[in-house]
Amino acid sequence: MSNVHLINHPLVQHKLTLMRKKEASTNSFRRLLNELASLMAYEVTRDMPLQDVEIDTPLETMTGKMIDGKKLVFVSILRAGNGILEGMLNVVPGARVGHVGLYRDPKTLTAVEYYFKMPHDMQERDIVVVDPMLATGNSAIAAVERLKELNPKSIKFVCLLTCPEGIAALQKAHPDVPIYTAAIDRQLNDHGYILPGLGDAGDRIFGTK
Numbered sequence: 351m352s353n354v355h356l357i358n359h360p361l362v363q364h365k366l367t368l369m370r371k372k373e374a375s376t377n378s379f380r381r382l383l384n385e386l387a388s389l390m391a392y393e394v395t396r397d398m399p400l401q402d403v404e405i406d407t408p409l410e411t412m413t414g415k416m417i418d419g420k421k422l423v424f425v426s427i428l429r430a431g432n433g434i435l436e437g438m439l440n441v442v443p444g445a446r447v448g449h450v451g452l453y454r455d456p457k458t459l460t461a462v463e464y465y466f467k468m469p470h471d472m473q474e475r476d477i478v479v480v481d482p483m484l485a486t487g488n489s490a491i492a493a494v495e496r497l498k499e500l501n502p503k504s505i506k507f508v509c510l511l512t513c514p515e516g517i518a519a520l521q522k523a524h525p526d527v528p529i530y531t532a533a534i535d536r537q538l539n540d541h542g543y544i545l546p547g548l549g550d551a552g553d554r555i556f557g558t559k
């Protein structure tokens with residue numbers, strides 16, 4: 351599983367287990383996802399290049415290091431990806447945000463695009479695509495395919511949960527895209543849900559079921 355980064359920090363694992371519980375309320379599910387996304391952002395941005403910046407402390411001038419947050423774009427796969435956005439933006443507030451709207455055809459489970467809005471100058475930017483669940487991989491593959499048309503500097507994919515089928519599909523289609531996840535679950539069921547999973551992430555974030 352080269353190119354797969356399993357984020358197994360104890361805080362991440364603890365919060366994920368709380369989220370999986372079927373009795374977790376919409377409120378606590380959303381709050382936990384927000385906290386988890388911030389923790390995952392640390393890992394995802396670990397290799398971001400720093401630039402030297404001259405600053406004045408109250409005592410003298412020094413050269414500090416800073417990330418150019420504006421070069422980073424978080425791309426949310428609607429709608430569940432929006433549950434991750436806020437937590438990521440807490441850690442990188444200067445990042446830009448793009449949205450990709452894809453729905454899963456219930457019969458074929460393939461992704462159909464209905465919305466695509468990105469910041470300008472994408473060829474200068476590093477992209478982090480966010481979606482809580484990497485299940486069949488169809489949405490992730492379609493989103494990355496579309497984003498590659500814009501020639502960005504790099505693309506990473508971040509999810510909360512995935513499974514061997516989702517990883518295999520995304521890696522086959524886009525072997526150059528690293529995957530960051532908090533867990534790799536057992537399998538996909540016949541309806542494209544991850545087992546044991548946490549159910550429908552969008553419904554749990556937005557309280558729509």
Ligand code: URA
Pocket residue numbers: 430483485542543544545547548549550551552
């Ligand atoms: N999408 C979800 O929300 N949950 C799954 O288990 C799979 C895809």
